[in-house]
Amino acid sequence: GESVGLHLPTLSVQEGDNSIINCAYSNSASDYFIWYKQESGKGPQFIIDIRSNMDKRQGQRVTVLLNKTVKHLSLQIAATQPGDSAVYFCAEIPGANSKLTFGKGITLSVRP
């Protein structure tokens, strides 16, 4: 699989490979993080979340890793499928504040 930071707009992977999408967050007070998937013409959809007292959380085919030391978040997608093609966003929430802010997003393109 490939990994790329959110400063690059597109990640292209081969169907069946693993994908890794990275996100650097800026607010050290953030203690809750969410990954969203957005398909063309639709609103963002929740994928997985993680709280700051955890380093790793697994879902179905997805894993989120949190490294608080370097303020880094990643989303791993196992056995990437064509239906995974979308834009992916990370989001953070600082402390008890309700403010929910997003990173710029990355487009994942799956090659058949």
Add this chain to the structure above:
Amino acid sequence: NAGVTQTPKFQVLKTGQSMTLQCAQDMNHNSMYWYRQDPGMGLRLIYYSASEGTTDKGEVPNGYNVSRLNKREFSLRLESAAPSQTSVYFCASRIGVNTEAFFGQGTRLTVV
């Protein structure tokens, strides 16, 4: 269960016209949000309401006003539309701390 409903889905305005974007959720959520999404810019927070009776500015509040009409409804008003406000607008809601937000399907607004 409708979730988050936005109206209208599409709108074309002339410069200087005003309009209100409507958002309603039926999930008994406490917090509601308005975002705009421009190509290559990701989701930017305009205003949010942490709970009924409160509203706060987000990253890009200029040119907009909001009203948290009741727990279900959160409206976004453009008093004098400008071409720079051409965008896709998303409303979201969440129940509280450390929970994910649910999004509506968006309103595509064009200002000519």
